Amino acid sequence: MDFQSCVNIKKEWDIVGARQLGRDIARKIGFGTVDQARIATAISELARNIYLYAGTGKVCFEALEEIDHKGIAIIAMDNGPGIQEISQVMEDGFSTSGGLGAGLPGVKRLMDEFDIHSEEGKGTEIRVVKWLR
Amino acid sequence: MRIPILKLHNYLLISIQIDLDDQTAIQFQEDLLSKIHENGASGVVIDLTSVDIIDSFIAKVLGDVVTMSDLMGAKVVLTGIQPAVAMTLIDLGIHLQDVPTALDLEQGLIKLRQELEE
Ligand SMILES: Nc1ncnc2c1ncn2[C@@H]1O[C@H](COP(=O)(O)OP(=O)(O)OP(=O)(O)O)[C@@H](O)[C@H]1O
Numbered sequence: 286m287d288f289q290s291c292v293n294i295k296k297e298w299d300i301v302g303a304r305q306l307g308r309d310i311a312r313k314i315g316f317g318t319v320d321q322a323r324i325a326t327a328i329s330e331l332a333r334n335i336y337l338y339a340g341t342g343k344v345c346f347e348a349l350e351e352i353d354h355k356g357i358a359i360i361a362m363d364n365g366p367g368i369q370e371i372s373q374v375m376e377d378g379f380s381t382s383g384g385l386g387a388g389l390p391g392v393k394r395l396m397d398e399f400d401i402h403s404e405e406g407k408g409t410e411i412r413v414v415k416w417l418r
Numbered sequence: 419m420r421i422p423i424l425k426l427h428n429y430l431l432i433s434i435q436i437d438l439d440d441q442t443a444i445q446f447q448e449d450l451l452s453k454i455h456e457n458g459a460s461g462v463v464i465d466l467t468s469v470d471i472i473d474s475f476i477a478k479v480l481g482d483v484v485t486m487s488d489l490m491g492a493k494v495v496l497t498g499i500q501p502a503v504a505m506t507l508i509d510l511g512i513h514l515q516d517v518p519t520a521l522d523l524e525q526g527l528i529k530l531r532q533e534l535e536e
């Protein structure tokens with residue numbers, strides 16, 4: 286692990302800022318265009334969820350370097366309302382905001398690892414990883 | 419930021435050249451619908467060649483644009499969707515099934531003419 290950088294999510298434009306920074310980091314790690322698009326899309330979904338449901342929060346990036354393994358970790362955290370029923374929000378099509386409900390289940394398919402911790406009234410932290418193949 | 423909408427005979431042409439934020443996407447939706455109304459356009463081509471990310475929100479806006487334009491009597495064709503974007507859309511579970519698409523602007527215009535003749 287050599288660096289971590291974060292983008293604060295406060296306004297709508299920060300969603301674009303986060304996915305652009307994430308894509309740059311992914312390119313530098315060596316990801317190809319398709320994986321760059323997957324990573325940028327996942328960041329966009331996580332950042333927008335923070336903006337929509339928690340108001341503010343941040344998205345952090347970590348370049349992962351192991352002996353035979355490189356990758357990127359994205360951590361999205363907020364101190365928003367939290368998620369009551371995680372299994373429900375992971376279903377395709379579930380949305381409390383009239384969205385497509387594609388965000389979270391989509392992020393899970395776009396990335397290799399997906400961990401979510403959420404506590405009602407405290408906030409949500411989602412960590413996803415994509416490995417370079 | 420506003421996306422320019424060009425008029426060509428009965429058609430409207432749009433080439434999206436910027437990284438779309440939510441506000442710009444919504445603004446575009448409104449601008450396009452009023453342009454269709456003003457010009458009585460029968461067809462619209464939206465070229466996405468330079469778009470390197472479509473997330474669930476932008477996909478919803480684009481899908482809605484197609485449906486709304488259709489209600490107003492204008493057919494929309496999306497062109498130039500990058501391979502990487504097509505793949506991420508599938509991962510997101512978004513299929514844009516009822517949306518006519520074509521490889522590039524030229525093919526888009528041909529497709530539009532065909533659709534309108536039917
Ligand atoms: N950070 C968060 N804090 C609180 N609730 C959240 C958070 N992220 C997601 N949720 C809840 O999970 C639901 C599902 O999220 P998901 O991103 O899958 O779909 P969506 O945001 O509703 O629609 P889409 O992302 O397709 O536009 C949301 O409607 C919201 O209720």
Ligand SMILES: [Mg+2]
Nearest residue numbers: 330334388389
């Ligand atoms: Mg979402």
